[in-house]
Amino acid sequence: MREFEELNNMETIDRFIKGNTLSFLYISRPDCSVCHGLLPQVQLLMTKYPKIKLGHINANEVEEVAGRFSIFTVPVLLLFVKGKEYIREARIVHMDLLDEKIDKIYENVI
16 A cells, blocks of 8 residues: 655645646545545556656645635545646545546656
């Protein structure tokens, strides 16, 4: 399973997105049971995609993230390619569909 880098402020988040060709953000809150249940599944899925850089954001610590990315619920999963958002999944995530979407993008970028 792959680990996520903790991103604790908007400057770090922006640098993370702009500094990586493929960047993936997992935005959650500590009191969210769906967030805790989904995270290990996402970590396992991401072992298939080693070139995607993984970042985690605690929405309670970085409150500005909600406005910046128009987030109304958690968890939110965002995939950026060269700084542009390509995939957005929120709350209930179908892992097989997410895998298909990432696979198509990954094949074309790498």
